[in-house]
Amino acid sequence: MKTKTLSILALMLVLSYSTAFAQIPNNGFEEWITVGNCQKPVGWYGTNDFTDTLANYFGVTRSTDHNPASVGNYSVRIQNNLDQLPDWPAFGILWSGGASGSDYPAFAIPLNSSSFCGYYKFLPENNDTMRIALFAYNHGEEVFQVMLESSEPAPEWTPFCLIFPDMIIDSGRIMLSSFYPEGELTIHGNSVLYADNLSFDNLITSTPVTVNEFTAVDIFPNPVADKLMISLPDNQSGQITLDVFNMTGKQVLSRQVKASSAPPAIDVSSLAAGNYFLRITTNTRAVFIKDFIITR
Structure with a gap:
């Protein structure tokens, strides 16, 4: 009985390590579905869901420019489009979960997680400000937010790691946008944000x-x-x-x-x-x- 208990605990420890990198659904943006002319990242919701699937332009697209080069094949590309104003397809935005995922937790966060990490590129126009944000919850109540906001160009893949405050959390949601999504929504240019390999506590540097x-x-x-x-x-x-x-x-x-x-x-x-x-x-x-x- 003792040997069986030891084996189960050992397996749990291995799994707890592995899932820390896979807990964010479709964290590397490898899984996409096609609807009409549109491709959508599985487990995410955003600009494309407000766009006619037979349209010729989509603000969220799958990109083969990804990072790290040895991990996966794709990243997500999120773009503003002034020509689409004042309609929703003009705004480059993506969040984890479904249609209402902008205001409730979308996935579990591993116990003892202390930071939100990943890679991004940002190509701003006319001083647009991008945002990468994680909203953390405990028992369904929002506890804190951590955000990376920048108007500075980042033409090369850039790592980020946002440190959590010392608070108990059990779940979260993520929002990515190539504009500043507060107050009266405004875009200034056709800015582009790329994101890839989102994780907790450690940057993904190789295939697990x-x-x-x-x-x-x-x-x-x-x-x-x-x-x-x-x-x-x-x-x-x-x-x-x-x-x-x-x-x-x-x-x-x-x-x-x-x-x-x-x-x-x-x-x-x-x-x-x-x-x-x-x-x-x-x-x-x-x-x-x-x-x-x-x-x-």
Whole structure:
């Protein structure tokens, strides 16, 4: 029974890491549906939903200009169009969820998330201001907002990471716009905003890899009193993240160390005696889980 419990908890820790990058629906804008002449990103709603599907112009389009180059094939391109004024197709806007997704949570946010990250490009005209925003909720009530607003050109892919205040949240929604969506809606030019690979806590730099061959690494001594050593495969380099969880799945310790140190280690002397899990995340986002015992 104990072995079964350990295996379930280990699996949960692996999944909790993987879903942190996939929790935002269609976060890399890889999934699209075609309706008439129109393409729409799955899980998102915006300008195209206010446009005749047989029209010749759509403010939200799929772009092959994406980032990082090794992740996926597409990004989303959001554009204003002065020629479409005063109608909705003039305004480049996109939000997560459905038709009413501009005022209620659209997806779950992983526990302990501390930031909203991603990549964007912005090509402004006539001083338009773009916005990338996340609205966070707890039990259906909006708790806070984090936003990136800029009128400055960003012609190359630019990373962003918006830090959350220290508040309990469980869900959220995202809004992307190539204009300033407050007060009387106004666009000044045919400005363009690109966005790609939205995530929580870490910028996506490569395709996620989950390793469930727990024997690929070793930890020693086990049981341990103070310093736990980690033996990694020879091909690991750069920074690795070491997260310790107790038997309820609560994270109780986290450290970043260099994989090249001989060997990498984490000091667990501050923790009480008992059974724990160590989650090892490499810079290639491979994940290893090992259980260990602390004795006193």
